[in-house]
Amino acid sequence: MEMNGQKVSTGGRLRRLLFGDKRQATDPQVFHKLSLVAFLAWVGLGADGISSSCYGPPEAFKVLGQHHYLAIFLALMTALTVFVISSSYKHIIEQFPTGGGGYLVASKLLSPGVGAVSGCALVVDYVLTIITSIASGADAVFSMLPPEWHQYKLPAATLIVIAMIILNLRGAKESVLPIVPVFILFLATHVVAIAAGFFSHFDVVRTLPQDTVNGVRSAVSQLGLWGVVLLVLRAYSMGAGTYTGIEAVSNGLPILREPRVETGKRTMNYMAVSLAIVAGGLFVGYLLFGLGQPPEGKTLNAMLFENLTVHWPGGRFFVLVALASEALILLVAAQTGFLDGPRVLSNMALDGWMPNRFALLSDRLVTQNGVVLMGVASLVLLWVSKGSVEFLLVLYSINVFVTFSLSQLGMVKHWWAIRSQHRRWLHNMLINGLGLSLTTFILIVTVCLKFNEGGWLTLVITGGLVALAFAIRRHYRQTRLLLKRLDSLVEAATPAQLADSVTPPKPPPQPTPQERTAVILVNGFGGLGLHCLFGVMRLFRGHFKNFVFIQTGMVDAGRFKGTQEIQHLEQTVQDGLNQYVDYMRAHGLYATSFHTIGTDVVEEVENLAVKVSEQFPNSMVFASQLVFPRETLWTRMLHNYTAFAIQRRLYQRGMPLIILPIRV
Numbered sequence: 001m002e003m004n005g006q007k008v009s010t011g012g013r014l015r016r017l018l019f020g021d022k023r024q025a026t027d028p029q030v031f032h033k034l035s036l037v038a039f040l041a042w043v044g045l046g047a048d049g050i051s052s053s054c055y056g057p058p059e060a061f062k063v064l065g066q067h068h069y070l071a072i073f074l075a076l077m078t079a080l081t082v083f084v085i086s087s088s089y090k091h092i093i094e095q096f097p098t099g100g101g102g103y104l105v106a107s108k109l110l111s112p113g114v115g116a117v118s119g120c121a122l123v124v125d126y127v128l129t130i131i132t133s134i135a136s137g138a139d140a141v142f143s144m145l146p147p148e149w150h151q152y153k154l155p156a157a158t159l160i161v162i163a164m165i166i167l168n169l170r171g172a173k174e175s176v177l178p179i180v181p182v183f184i185l186f187l188a189t190h191v192v193a194i195a196a197g198f199f200s201h202f203d204v205v206r207t208l209p210q211d212t213v214n215g216v217r218s219a220v221s222q223l224g225l226w227g228v229v230l231l232v233l234r235a236y237s238m239g240a241g242t243y244t245g246i247e248a249v250s251n252g253l254p255i256l257r258e259p260r261v262e263t264g265k266r267t268m269n270y271m272a273v274s275l276a277i278v279a280g281g282l283f284v285g286y287l288l289f290g291l292g293q294p295p296e297g298k299t300l301n302a303m304l305f306e307n308l309t310v311h312w313p314g315g316r317f318f319v320l321v322a323l324a325s326e327a328l329i330l331l332v333a334a335q336t337g338f339l340d341g342p343r344v345l346s347n348m349a350l351d352g353w354m355p356n357r358f359a360l361l362s363d364r365l366v367t368q369n370g371v372v373l374m375g376v377a378s379l380v381l382l383w384v385s386k387g388s389v390e391f392l393l394v395l396y397s398i399n400v401f402v403t404f405s406l407s408q409l410g411m412v413k414h415w416w417a418i419r420s421q422h423r424r425w426l427h428n429m430l431i432n433g434l435g436l437s438l439t440t441f442i443l444i445v446t447v448c449l450k451f452n453e454g455g456w457l458t459l460v461i462t463g464g465l466v467a468l469a470f471a472i473r474r475h476y477r478q479t480r481l482l483l484k485r486l487d488s489l490v491e492a493a494t495p496a497q498l499a500d501s502v503t504p505p506k507p508p509p510q511p512t513p514q515e516r517t518a519v520i521l522v523n524g525f526g527g528l529g530l531h532c533l534f535g536v537m538r539l540f541r542g543h544f545k546n547f548v549f550i551q552t553g554m555v556d557a558g559r560f561k562g563t564q565e566i567q568h569l570e571q572t573v574q575d576g577l578n579q580y581v582d583y584m585r586a587h588g589l590y591a592t593s594f595h596t597i598g599t600d601v602v603e604e605v606e607n608l609a610v611k612v613s614e615q616f617p618n619s620m621v622f623a624s625q626l627v628f629p630r631e632t633l634w635t636r637m638l639h640n641y642t643a644f645a646i647q648r649r650l651y652q653r654g655m656p657l658i659i660l661p662i663r664v
Contacts, residue, residue: 039270040180041249041256041263041264042183042274043179043180043183047183047329047335048244048245048248048336048337049082049242049246049248049271049275050186050187050245050271050279050329050333051133051186051245051326051329051330051333052241052242052243052244052245052279053190053242053278053279053282054136054140054299054301054326054329055132055136055241055393056240056241056242056279057074057242057283058286058299058300058301059239059389059390060074060238060239060283061074061235061283061300062238062294063231063234063235063238066292067215067218067228067231068215068287068290068291068292069212069216069219070215070216070219071286071287072212072283072284072287073232074235074236074239074283075279075280075281075284076280077232077236078242078276078280078283079276079279081242081438081442082242082276082279083272083276084431084434084435084438085435085438085439086246086269086271087272087431087435088408088411088431088434089247089250089407089435090268091428091431091432092105092250092407093249093250093253093261093264093265095411095414096108097253097260097261097264098253098260101122101247101248101344101403102118102119102122102247102250102403102404102406102407103115103119103122103348103403104347105250105406105407105411106118106119106403106406106410107351109410109413109414110406110410112351113470114406116348116353116466116470116473117406117466118402119344119347119348119469120462120469121399121402121462122247122341122344122400122403123341123344123345124399124458124462125244125396125400126336126340126341126344127337127341127377127378127381128381128395128399128458129244129333129334129337129341129396130164130334130337130338130341130374130375130378131382131385131392132389132392132393132396133331133334133337134157134161134330134331134334134378135157135382135385135387135388135389135392136330136389137157137326137327137328137329137330137334138154138157138160138387140299140301140302140326140327141156141324141327143298143299143302143323144320144323144324153387154382154383154386157382157387158379158383160331160334161334161379161382162379164334164335164338164375165338168335168338168339169371169372179328179331179335182328182329183329183332185321185328186329187274187278189318189322190278190322190325191281193285193308193322194277194278194284194285196308197285197288197289197308198281198285200308201288201289204288205288208287219231233445233449234449236442236445237442237445237446237449238393240397240442240446241396241397242275242279243404244397245271245275245333245336246272246404247403247404247407248336249264249271250264282301285304285308286304289303289304289307289308291303291304299323301322301323302323305318305319305322305323306319338371338374338375341374342358342373342374343370346358346359348469352472352473352477353469353470353472353473355637355638356638357369358370358373391454394453394454394455395454395455395458396458398443398447399458399462401439401440402462404435404439405436405440405443408432408433408435408440409436411428412436415429475634475635475638479626479639483528509585509588509589510590511546511590511592513546513616513617514617515544515545515546515618516543516544516545516618517546517548517612517616517618517620518536518540518544518546518548518622519548519550519612519613519620519621519622520532520536520548520549520580520621520623521551521605521623521624521643521646522549522550522551522576522577522580523551524551524573525577525579525580526576528624528626528662529549531624531662532662535660536660544620545589546589546591546592546616546619547580547590547591548591548592548594548612548619549577549593550593550594550595550605550609551593552597552604552605553569553570553572553596553597553598554601566597570595570597573595573597574593577593577595580593594612602642602645602646606649606653609621609646609655610653610655613655620658621656621658622657622658622660623643623646623647623657623658623659624643624659624660624661624662625641625643625644625660625662626639626662627661627663629663643657643659644659647659
């Protein structure tokens with residue numbers, strides 16, 4: 001089979017079938033094609049929060065036991081928490097319109113180290129988002145099936161994770177569009193159930209305030225005042241996972257349609273209102289129907305739907321549809337982890353806290369290494385936890401409140417710093433201050449109440465990831481210091497040096513295509529490229545008459561933010577190549593350059609090398625590779641070996657490539 005004049009292997013065809021055709025980063029329309037309007041963003045990013053009503057409110061309500069009238073306080077606290085956090089995050093959206101979420105806020109407004117802590121907490125939390133959502137969805141599905149089928153729940157969840165990895169490798173928008181009907185179905189069934197439960201128990205609703213007062217008095221007489229407070233706080237902490245999706249909108253701004261700030265704030269409004277209504281409404285529904293502990297293999301929401309529809313014609317069908325929508329919306333929530341987790345990893349990689357390969361984009365313009373890492377980590381945690389939602393909820397929600405608290409602290413500091421420049425600074429600081437107080441309180445309560453039950457494991461995992469991030473950062477910093485030794489080469493090739501070495505100026509030499517040609521791979525005008533050039537000139541003194549410099553402008557997650565960024569990248573690449581060409585021509589040698597912009601350096605360089613060989617048939621390609629004092633698994637993980645991959649590609653075409661080592 002051929003594609004664009006090139007033969008495509010069977011593996012290539014299979015890859016295109018699974019992940020889709022290649023996308024061009026230089027296409028001016030690509031950002032519009034991949035971006036999400038507010039409604040789609042509500043589906044793709046806001047589903048994390050609204051889907052938590054499948055496990056957040058049920059787990060919180062079950063903690064209350066016989067004191068179910070306390071659920072009114074949980075409903076009010078949940079709605080208040082949602083609106084306070086979402087309001088404070090609108091300020092973050094305004095101040096950071098390019099996205100980044102809690103990681104970027106903490107890095108810019110507090111310190112890079114604090115930002116790394118926030119980012120690591122988010123990465124772990126997004127893994128838990130994926131696996132908790134999928135495990136809870138599996139519970140919803142298998143609660144409709146016979147008990148003997150439950151042995152297949154874990155393998156089914158595993159297949160779902162694998163399918164979502166493939167879906168996300170195709171791209172964000174394609175992974176959101178198919179789930180729009182699911183999102184609408186979930187909202188419709190749950191709003192109908194909440195409204196029907198409310199109106200069918202209208203007499204109970206009228207006496208609910210007095211019944212609640214009586215219920216609280218009874219609980220205080222049995223447990224004491226502080227016992228009631230601790231019971232409510234414990235239940236509240238078990239439902240804290242309800243708020244984790246709020247961070248997703250500010251972190252996902254880069255994939256929103258312009259104007260991004262307005263789209264992000266509108267998405268936040270949609271999510272806050274829908275989450276408050278569904279989560280708060282379910283608490284009231286459990287209370288009105290007097291639900292208790294569900295039997296083994298059945299969820300509390302399943303009990304609510306069954307009690308509600310017991311006298312409905314076709315009531316069983318409604319229950320099946322509602323539970324199916326829960327299972328599917330939880331897959332949508334898992335999608336949030338796949339959308340935002342890799343984005344946090346890419347932002348941290350750009351700042352040197354994670355291996356730089358996490359900032360690379362695939363030919364589908366997605367951060368595929370991050371997607372794969374999130375998926376593999378989720379699979380490991382799925383099998384370690386055996387898909388137990390109860391266990392996962394103990395681990396869940398701690399980390400997101402670390403990020404919430406740090407983000408709000410950063411915004412409070414920001415408003416205080418610009419108080420003389422912004423007339424509404426006090427109003428904004430009070431909103432973020434309220435958010436800081438609330439999220440910090442929830443964090444402390446959640447850690448204290450969940451610590452001995454397994455919450456310590458989340459802190460250990462997050463702490464380990466933070467330590468790894470600091471080690472990676474230290475290695476990259478040491479590498480940069482070693483590479484500074486090559487700066488003297490740049491100084492030797494400055495225009496001032498050229499002016500002194502070439503007098504009078506020589507006319508530009510003419511190309512001689514049949515003469516021996518050195519094709520040098522560079523990555524900007526700097527010490528590495530000049531080291532390779534001078535090495536070629538030293539080893540092959542007078543051998544080459546032509547010099548061709550080629551470079552691929554790497555479109556990574558940091559560059560893929562708009563058409564202007566791509567244009568700026570191309571101009572930067574061209575300027576660097578011109579400096580090489582000017583240097584060689586000033587020394588009386590013919591030189592030219594070729595460049596391209598893309599995401600796959602190996603493929604783009606291969607195409608450029610073939611193009612050059614057609615124009616200069618007697619050519620030899622040179623590249624450079626860093627050589628560290630000790631070659632370890634650590635250095636191989638943190639640095640790319642692109643030169644060797646290009647060498648293999650060119651060897652298959654019968655083209656020689658020589659790699660010159662650069663010891664650091």
